[in-house]
Each structure stands twice: as C-alpha cells, then as structure tokens.
Amino acid sequence: MKPDPTMTPAPSLWVDVTTLLHWQRPAVGIIRVEHQFCQWLLQTGQEVRFCRYDKSGKCFYPVTRQEVEAQLQRIDTCQTRSAAAPMPRGRKAHLEHKIKSSLARLPPGLERRLHDFLKRIRPSANALYHKLWVAWQRLKPWLAPRASAPAVPGITLPPGSVYVSMGLDWDYKNMADLYLLKQEQGFKCLFFCYDTIPVKLPQLCVADVSRQFAHYFADLAWAADRILCISDSTRRDLLELMQRLGVPAPDARRVHLGGDILPAAASSAPVSPAIAPLLERPYLLFVSTIERRKNHEILYRAYTRLAEQGLDLPQLVFVGMPGWGVQELLSDIRLDPRIQGRIVQLNHVNDADLAVLYQHARFTLYPSLYEGWGLPVAESLAFGKYCLCSSTSSLPEVGQDFVDYLDPWDLPAWVDKLRFLITHPEWVDARNADIAARYRPHPWNATAAEIYGNALQLTSSSP
Amino acid sequence: MHGGQIRLAEVIRAYREQGYTVQSLNLYNRSASAGQPAGKHDFHYPASTPWQLWQGKAVPLIEDLTSGHYAAGDQAAYQKLTQAVQGEPQLIHLEQPWLLPLVRRWKQEGRFPRARIVYGSQNIEAPLKATILRQYGIAEADAIAAAIARLEDEACALADVILAVSTADRAVLAQRSGKPVVLAANGISAWHASEAALTAWKSRLPSRPFALFVGSAHPPNISGFFDALGDSLGFLPPDRRIVILGGVGSHVLEHPRFQTWGPLNQSRVQVLGLVDEPALAAVKNLAHLIILPLCAGGGSNIKTAEALYSGKYVLGTPTSFRGFHDYLGLPGVHQAEPGAPFRKILAELLQCPAQAPDPQAQAQRQQLLWCHTLKAMIEAVQEVLAA
Known part of the structure; x- marks a missing residue:
C-alpha cells in the first residue's frame, strides 16, 4: 500500500527495524546491535518512531512499539537448538546419507546400476547443488514472509526527520531507491558499516558478491548523511573503498560497540x-x-x-x-x-x-x-x-x-x-x-546512547 | 556513418554546391560497412586477398593502409578503379592518404594529366595508428606507423592543396611539407528533432538529467571513455546516468575495466547502440550534457562540433576540443583533463539546472555549420584551378 499523505507525521527520529522483524534466531553480530539499540530506546522512553521498509514497494510502513517489544522478546527467548558432539554432517552429507539409504532399499541389480549412474553424474550434480544453494540464498530475502501484514498504509518520512538503519540493508534495502526517497521526502539518513570484507577479500566470499557489495557501498555512501563504522579499521577500509570507487567521501565516524x-x-x-x-x-x-x-x-x-x-x-x-x-x-x-x-x-x-x-x-x-x-x-x-x-x-x-x-x-x-x-x-x-x-x-547502553546522539546531531544539522 | 564519412559527404556536397560535377571512388570492406548499401563507385576490398597482409603477415587494424597497395598493385583492381573514372577530372581530392598509391600510379602512367591534387587530412594518422596498434600489442606498430608517415609526407608533396581539420594538424602538416596548409575544420549539419521522436524517446531515456556519449566502435572512443572516467562510475549519484549511443556502447559494456565494478557501472549507464538520424537528433535534444571523453588521436572531432552546436552543457578533454578552442568560452562549455578533474565536473554538471539558451552564443555556434567550415577549402581549390 502506497503512502497516504494525510498520515505524514511531524519531523522525528525513525528507526528501521526491518531486519529485526525478519530475524528468527538468537541475536548475533549485526542483529545484536539493532536489538540493543531498540531495547535501549524502549527502556529509556526516547521519542522515536519505528518503521520497516518494503523493498519491492519502495515504501516505509510504521511499526508500533508493542510490535518491536514483542519481537525483542521473541529473539531473547530463542533456544539453543543443536546438540553437541559429534560434528553435524552438513547439508551435502545429509543428502548423501538419504540417497544411500534409499538405494539400499532397491533390488541389488537396480541398486548397483543406479549407484554407478549417480557416481558418474556426481560432479555435475555437485555443481548444480552449489548453484541452487547460491540461488536459494539470494532468493530467501524475497521469499521471506512479511514481518507484519501490509494492511496499514505506507508513510512518508517528514522533511528534516532522521532515518536510522543498521540492519542487513544489502538484503532488505535498495540504497539507490532510498537515495531517491530521501531526495523526494527530505529526510536524512544514518547508516552503518560493519565491514567491507566482501570487496576487500572477495576470495573469502561466495560467487560474485564482491562486485554486488561494491555497488551497495557506493549507493550507501551517496544516500547517507552519516555512516557509523564499528571500528577505526572499518572506517579506514570504507573510506579507502570509496576512494577506489570514486564516490565522494561520506561523513564516516566510529561507534564503539558494547560488550556487556x-x-x-x-x-x-x-x-x-x-x-x-x-x-x-x-x-x-x-x-x-x-x-x-x-x-x-x-x-x-x-x-x-x-x-x-x-x-x-x-x-x-x-x-x-x-x-x-x-x-x-x-x-x-x-x-x-x-x-x-x-x-x-x-x-x-x-x-x-x-x-x-x-x-x-x-x-x-x-x-x-x-x-x-x-x-x-x-x-x-x-x-x-x-x-x-x-x-x-x-x-x-x-x-x-x-x-x-x-x-x-x-x-x-x-x-x-x-x-x-x-x-x-x-x-x-x-x-x-x-x-x-x-x-x-563498554556498556551497550553507552553504544545505544552514542548512536542516538549521532542521530540527534543529524536532526539539528543543516540539510 | 562515422565522422570521416560524414566529412567526406560534406566535402562532396560543398563541391557540388559550387557547380562542380563530383564522382567518388571508394574501397570498402564488408565487415566495416555492414548494413550500408554500396554505391556504383564503391569497390569491394576482399578480406581474403594477400594484399591484406603486411610484409607477408596478417596484422589487424591496418586495412586502410593495405587498401592503397591493393588499389595500385592488384592489376584487376587498378583497372576497375581507373576505368570507373569518367572523363578527364580537373581535380582529384584524396581524402586521407590511404589511396595515395593509386594516385601515384596514375601520375606515373600519365593518366589525368590536367588534374590538380587536393589532399584532405582528417588526422595525423601515423602516431594515431601507432597508439592503437601498441594498445593491441602488435609488434609491427612502429614500422607500420613509419610507413604511414611516409605516405602522408608523399601525399603532401604531391598535393596542390593540403587541407587540415585543426590548427594543430595544420602546423604539423605545414612543418612536414614546407607548404601552406588550409584549415578546413570539421563542422556539422543542423538537425531537427520531431515532436513524435522526442515524446517516444523521453519515455525510454532516464527521467533525471543524463549525460550523452556518442561514439563509434573506433578504439580511441573506447579507451577514451575509461581514461577520462576511470574504472568506476561511482562518482555519479545513484539517479544519474550516462547514455551511450553508437557502436562504442557494446564495447564499453564488455570491457574488462567496465566489468571490474560491473553491477555499479551498469547501474550508471544506459546503452542505446546504433540509432537512426531522427532518433539521434531526439536524444541529443533531450540530453542535459554531452561528454567528449577523447584522450588520443589527432584531427578534430565532428562529435565536438555537434556537441557545441547543441546548446547543451558540453564537457570535453583538451584532445576533444582540438580544432574548436575558439568555442571554449561559450556558456556551458567545459574542458577538463581526463581522470579526476573530468569526473568531478561531470558529476557537478549533472546536478546543475539545465543550460539556459543564450542568443549570442547561438549566433557564434552557426560558424560550426559545414557551409562555414569548408569555405576556405572551396576558395583554395578555386584559386588553384584558376591558376
């Protein structure tokens, strides 16, 4: 549902919780940052609004504080699932096991012939399996169920508002679209950079993500009014990458993550x-x-x-x-x-x-x-x-x-x-x-306050 | 048509407008002229003939040079070309030095004795060819360039009128020949875009201001794009595009330098390929800015004349403005060195309001029309013929 202009609220601070709403496991890494920030905002009663972003509709939707609280609670109560030793066999090993068990149930002659056939096609089957797996990873964000029903109308962020997004934005956002929305609606953007590893060390990443991430980072820098980097090293890497890509250097600052x-x-x-x-x-x-x-x-x-x-x-x-x-x-x-x-x-x-x-x-x-x-x-x-x-x-x-x-x-x-x-x-x-x-x-509360302080600074900065 | 063909067509038109009867002779190869109908005086230069070889070896990108050897050396070709000449010409206009061996043989055999010779140089070809061949790692680059230089010098020596397209080229040719050289700069024909074409193209082109790059698949156009803009187009905001028109587009997309940051670069360009003249006129009129990322080569660029005439913002390199320095003061015309300075101004111009019309500048732009730029050529030819 597209934005209803009559629903446009006054300038304010908007925190995107798209990633959080999609998360179904205990909080780790990036999710922990979003989780801790939202928790601090709710606990300290800060004047913020929550929203989520629909990538296909290029539109923001409001999220209530109750929805955010419920999701934080769900994540907090996720259980440790897998058992300890022995080492899990992995998806491929599991598939192999299933195939072998099924073959064992066949008559001996047929079993041997089928076994020989499968052995012959194994290299191409492996390649196909890998391609399907990569394709599935890319499709997952698109196929994931919507965090909440899109029954509510979309919103525009009022001019002068600050939009804070710190999640898995390369999956849930298109930064070029956000750049356009920002131009149209006049809000400001505070984004995060956790690392530039897919571009810096492409050999350690799957398939062609390196060039995709370079595109993402370039558009991120164009869309951002400020980027918070989680270390001085990451800040250096980001600025170095922007220089390589010819993108104007963004206002990149270091934020100190919590550990308590x-x-x-x-x-x-x-x-x-x-x-x-x-x-x-x-x-x-x-x-x-x-x-x-x-x-x-x-x-x-x-x-x-x-x-x-x-x-x-x-x-x-x-x-x-x-x-x-x-x-x-x-x-x-x-x-x-x-x-x-x-x-x-x-x-x-x-x-x-x-x-x-x-x-x-x-x-x-x-x-x-x-x-x-x-x-x-x-x-x-x-x-x-x-x-x-x-x-x-x-x-x-x-x-x-x-x-x-x-x-x-x-x-x-x-x-x-x-x-x-x-x-x-x-x-x-x-x-x-x-x-x-x-x-x-370093207390997470201090981290959250630091992020919030950066957002407030943007609220009062000139456009 | 590429720039050289356009120029030659305009030269012919200029002669005809003065009342001369003009007959053209041309050698062509099928791969370079695909899709264009051959005229009755266009002669095929076969790909399989041994005349294509350079000192017995197959070397790419030198069909222009070897075509002259074929025209004069292959007896059947020579006879066909010679017999195609109707009557006794007063003037032989040799556009580019490639067919000089044919003209030389005519002279040696005493054919067309009354004909005066005009040599029209579109480039100082020897260094340009050396650069291109070196880019492709061709070992014979220097030897071939030396052979072309000899050809150019001989063309100057033989000519009664020498034409150059820029002051820089004029100085080089004058110095090498010791003769006066006439400046007959490249120009343009005024174009008009129909409302229908404008409406149709508006819906296909970026909705935000875009830069237009028009170029053929000529190697300096491809290398110039990357030398001026770099490997990454990330310097452009996410909503700005470079629209690439002409044969150069597919070569840019496939180039390893483009592929280095493929998804990012792809998001900043729109490649249109080859289009007809009405479409070209519409796209030029809808562009916010025309870029001329030319970093090598001599001569002067007809695309530069077209860009200057458009009244749009124009951004070029010092190379691309060769022959057009008088126009650098026009409002909206910018010159920048390739690389960071070029990228910076390009990004800035794409975020400026559209260039406002300026009647005084528009009057100056009329000098870019062919009828003005070829005037000196006609005068020089008339003088030679009168003498």
Whole structure:
C-alpha cells in the first residue's frame, strides 16, 4: 500500500527495524546491535518512531512499539537448538546419507546400476547443488514472509526527520531507491558499516558478491548523511573503498560497540541440556560463524599437530552456524581420527547458554583472517577470559593489551602458543585474573546512547 | 556513418554546391560497412586477398593502409578503379592518404594529366595508428606507423592543396611539407528533432538529467571513455546516468575495466547502440550534457562540433576540443583533463539546472555549420584551378 499523505507525521527520529522483524534466531553480530539499540530506546522512553521498509514497494510502513517489544522478546527467548558432539554432517552429507539409504532399499541389480549412474553424474550434480544453494540464498530475502501484514498504509518520512538503519540493508534495502526517497521526502539518513570484507577479500566470499557489495557501498555512501563504522579499521577500509570507487567521501565516524550484554544474561541463566555435558571437562571456546574467513582451519590443523605430539587436548568448542565454503573442513574434522571427539560444534546458542560457555571456558580463540570489529573478543574479555587472537584488521582495537596476537596464517606459531597455553594453566589463570581486574566492558547502553546522539546531531544539522 | 564519412559527404556536397560535377571512388570492406548499401563507385576490398597482409603477415587494424597497395598493385583492381573514372577530372581530392598509391600510379602512367591534387587530412594518422596498434600489442606498430608517415609526407608533396581539420594538424602538416596548409575544420549539419521522436524517446531515456556519449566502435572512443572516467562510475549519484549511443556502447559494456565494478557501472549507464538520424537528433535534444571523453588521436572531432552546436552543457578533454578552442568560452562549455578533474565536473554538471539558451552564443555556434567550415577549402581549390 502506497503512502497516504494525510498520515505524514511531524519531523522525528525513525528507526528501521526491518531486519529485526525478519530475524528468527538468537541475536548475533549485526542483529545484536539493532536489538540493543531498540531495547535501549524502549527502556529509556526516547521519542522515536519505528518503521520497516518494503523493498519491492519502495515504501516505509510504521511499526508500533508493542510490535518491536514483542519481537525483542521473541529473539531473547530463542533456544539453543543443536546438540553437541559429534560434528553435524552438513547439508551435502545429509543428502548423501538419504540417497544411500534409499538405494539400499532397491533390488541389488537396480541398486548397483543406479549407484554407478549417480557416481558418474556426481560432479555435475555437485555443481548444480552449489548453484541452487547460491540461488536459494539470494532468493530467501524475497521469499521471506512479511514481518507484519501490509494492511496499514505506507508513510512518508517528514522533511528534516532522521532515518536510522543498521540492519542487513544489502538484503532488505535498495540504497539507490532510498537515495531517491530521501531526495523526494527530505529526510536524512544514518547508516552503518560493519565491514567491507566482501570487496576487500572477495576470495573469502561466495560467487560474485564482491562486485554486488561494491555497488551497495557506493549507493550507501551517496544516500547517507552519516555512516557509523564499528571500528577505526572499518572506517579506514570504507573510506579507502570509496576512494577506489570514486564516490565522494561520506561523513564516516566510529561507534564503539558494547560488550556487556552476556555477563548480564549469565546472572539468570538456566543451563540448557544441550551444553550441560560440555561443562564437565575443560574446553577452549571459539565463538563465530563457521566460514572460511573465520579461519577455523588453523585451529583444526594446530589440533591435529598437537594430537600427533601426544598432548592431552581439551575440547575445542565452535559456537556458530556453518556458512559457505567449509563443508570440506567440517567433513575433515568429522572424519579425522586424530582429533575424534576433540572438536565439537554448537549452533543457534542463545545468550544465556553462551554466557555459561564463556564463564566455564579455559580461554578463548579468535584466529579470524579479517574482521569489521570482533565482538567475541570483547565478550571474552567481559567474562574475564584471555583470548588468543589474530593480529589483523580491527582486532587489536578490541583486544588492546589484554590478549595475545598471532598472524592468522602462521600455523607453527599457533601450535606453539596453544601447546604453551594448554600446558601452563597457571599462566592462563593469571591472565584471566588480570583481565577480570582491569578490563571494563563498554556498556551497550553507552553504544545505544552514542548512536542516538549521532542521530540527534543529524536532526539539528543543516540539510 | 562515422565522422570521416560524414566529412567526406560534406566535402562532396560543398563541391557540388559550387557547380562542380563530383564522382567518388571508394574501397570498402564488408565487415566495416555492414548494413550500408554500396554505391556504383564503391569497390569491394576482399578480406581474403594477400594484399591484406603486411610484409607477408596478417596484422589487424591496418586495412586502410593495405587498401592503397591493393588499389595500385592488384592489376584487376587498378583497372576497375581507373576505368570507373569518367572523363578527364580537373581535380582529384584524396581524402586521407590511404589511396595515395593509386594516385601515384596514375601520375606515373600519365593518366589525368590536367588534374590538380587536393589532399584532405582528417588526422595525423601515423602516431594515431601507432597508439592503437601498441594498445593491441602488435609488434609491427612502429614500422607500420613509419610507413604511414611516409605516405602522408608523399601525399603532401604531391598535393596542390593540403587541407587540415585543426590548427594543430595544420602546423604539423605545414612543418612536414614546407607548404601552406588550409584549415578546413570539421563542422556539422543542423538537425531537427520531431515532436513524435522526442515524446517516444523521453519515455525510454532516464527521467533525471543524463549525460550523452556518442561514439563509434573506433578504439580511441573506447579507451577514451575509461581514461577520462576511470574504472568506476561511482562518482555519479545513484539517479544519474550516462547514455551511450553508437557502436562504442557494446564495447564499453564488455570491457574488462567496465566489468571490474560491473553491477555499479551498469547501474550508471544506459546503452542505446546504433540509432537512426531522427532518433539521434531526439536524444541529443533531450540530453542535459554531452561528454567528449577523447584522450588520443589527432584531427578534430565532428562529435565536438555537434556537441557545441547543441546548446547543451558540453564537457570535453583538451584532445576533444582540438580544432574548436575558439568555442571554449561559450556558456556551458567545459574542458577538463581526463581522470579526476573530468569526473568531478561531470558529476557537478549533472546536478546543475539545465543550460539556459543564450542568443549570442547561438549566433557564434552557426560558424560550426559545414557551409562555414569548408569555405576556405572551396576558395583554395578555386584559386588553384584558376591558376
């Protein structure tokens, strides 16, 4: 439904919650930022309006405070779903298993012939599977159910209003359309940049997203009155990219992300049955989506070497969803006899369970090849846990002098350091104690207030 | 028609308007003239003949050079071309140096002894060809350029009248030949866009102000686009477009430099391809700005004359304004170096209000019409014939 001019309210601050309304899992990464900001706005009673954006209709729709509260509540109560060890088999492995089971039910002659046929077509079937998967990922945002019925009329944002959007805008928005709407309606835009990794490190991303993201960032910069970057490193990367693309440099500022939400969640945490067995033995923790960029591989390789050296290894717990390009790695981990039962994966872990996992970890690991910020490092420190961390990108901004840094590609260094940390628990205890004594997590409330302050500044700035 | 063909057609028209009977002789190849009907004095230059080779080797992009060797060296071609000449011409106008070997052989064999020679240079071809061939990594680039330079020098030496299209070219030719050179600049024919064409094209073109780039598939047009604008068109706001008209469009889209930031660049251009004259007139009239991203080559650009005559904003490089420096002071006409300065002014102009009509400037633009630019050529020819 298109905007009704009579519904146009007075100039104000509009917060886009499109991404939040689509989210069906516990808050992670970008969703956490939107979640925390909205929660703070509601709790402190700020004078803001909420809206969502319909990409196909190029139109804003109002969202009530009650709808936002209900969605925050839904996200907060999402449960940790997947079980601990063994490693999940992955989509392809699952499909293979299904096919083999079905074949086994056929008469022996037919089974053999069909098996041989499937083996012959396997390479092309794999390619087809990959293409379908990529296509599905691209289609998903279009096919996702509308967060609320479009029964209410669309709205125009009054001239001088500030529109704040911090979600998965490359999925839910077309920045060129927003640029046009902004020109027509006269509002201002405050956007976020979490990283420019798809363009900076295209080899770590699926298919052609690099050039698509370059287009997105260029239009984002044109549409934005201000862009909040989540680290100095990301701000530098964004400005460097804009220079490469010839886009006028946007007003890009750094915003300091919070790191205190999980300790708060821990205070009231009932332990989920999915993680309870893990807590009975020492373990190391790596919280991150499982994808090539996060470099789980170096930990797998280091663990195999340490296992060959006969070291008694603590369990290594990966918390995060499997993403693109890691099926072979996950398969290796599942099948490698040297580390059987030593690496486990948890998926869809809620805040309460994650807090418990941080609390009981010996220390944490973060070998990522590149980051926009590195929230898990901040969370680790907030729980008083030492982190062995990659030295790249924004991570030194997060870990400061509380953690140790290694080149993420330097396998011998990771092997040596891990051996030392595993065999010197007293050293780790001392570092943990020092962190607990000195580290003060940045409060999410302060982050939210900082974002809000930026939006208010835009309200009063000249057009 | 490309610029050279337009110029030659106007030269012929100018002679005819003075009462001369004009007959044209032309060699053409089918790939370059696809879709255009051949006249009775257009002769086919076959692709398969050994005359296409350069010193026994197949070298691309030099059919113009080798066509002259074919015209004079292939006995059947020579006879056909010679027999096609009707009567005893008073004047042989050699447009470009390529068919000089044919004219040379006529001279050597004493044919058409009364004919005076006019050499019309559209470019200083030798350095231009060297640049193009080097871009394609052709090892013989320098040797071929030297052969073309010799051809140009000989054409000047043979000519009773030498024509240049710009003051810069005139200086080069005068210096090399030691003879006076007449400036016969490129011009344009006035165009008119019909209301019907304007209405039809308005609905197909961007609704916001757009820049127009008109160009053939001539390699300097393709490289000039990227040299002037860079690999990324992100300097344009999301609602602004460059409309590309002519054979250059598909080459721009397929170029690796365009593909580097393909989706972004695609969002900032609209490629129309080849269109007819009424459509071209309509699109020119609907453009907010005409750009001339030419960074290499000699001569002067007919597209520049058309852009200046349009009364729209015009943005060109120093190369593209060669021969038209007198018009740089016109309102709305901007010159910028390729790269960042060009991009900056382009983005700014696309966000300005439309160029307002200026009667004084409009009067000055009339000098761009062919009837004015070829006047000196006619005078020089009449003088030579009278002597």
